[in-house]
Amino acid sequence: MGLDLLDITFRIERQFGIDLSQDDFKSILHDRDVQVGDLYDLILRKLHLRDVGRNDIRLNHALWTNVQELIGAVTEIPLEQIELKTPLATLFPGGTRRATWEALRQASPYRIGKLGYPRIVRTAGFLLAAR
Numbered sequence: 423m424g425l426d427l428l429d430i431t432f433r434i435e436r437q438f439g440i441d442l443s444q445d446d447f448k449s450i451l452h453d454r455d456v457q458v459g460d461l462y463d464l465i466l467r468k469l470h471l472r473d474v475g476r477n478d479i480r481l482n483h484a485l486w487t488n489v490q491e492l493i494g495a496v497t498e499i500p501l502e503q504i505e506l507k508t509p510l511a512t513l514f515p516g517g518t519r520r521a522t523w524e525a526l527r528q529a530s531p532y533r534i535g536k537l538g539y540p541r542i543v544r545t546a547g548f549l550l551a552a553r
Contacts, residue, residue, distance in 0.1 A: 523536075
C-alpha cells in the first residue's frame with residue numbers, strides 16, 4: 423500500500439469513525455489501485471449503510487452526481503470519464519496528486535483533510551533523519 427493510499431486510509435477512518443484493514447483494501451484492489459466505486463461501497467459496508475445507499479436510488483444518485491461534479495471541476499476530466507470503476511490514480515495522478523487534492527478540498531462543501539503523510543510515517547522519517 424503506497425503512502426498516499428495509507429494517508430487516505432487514515433483520513434477515511436478518522437472521518438467516518440471506521441476501521442479499515444489491509445484485507446479490506448486487498449479485497450477492492452485491482453491492478454495495484456482502488457476504484458472509486460469499490461471504495462464507496464467499502465465505506466458504506468463498514469458503516470452498515472450499504473443496503474440503505476443501494477436501496478435509496480435518489481440519495482445514491484444525488485451523492486454520486488455531486489462527487490462526480492466536484493472531481494470533474496478540479497481535475498478537468500470530463501464527467502463521462504469519471505465513473506465508479508475509475509481508478510483513483512487516474513483522477514489523482516502522482517505528479518499532480520497533492521495540488522489536485524488541495525483543489526478538491528477547496529472546492530468541496532464536505533470536510534476533506536489535507537493530503538499528508540500519516541503521523542507514524544512522519545515520526546519514522548524524523549527518527550531516521552535524526553540518526
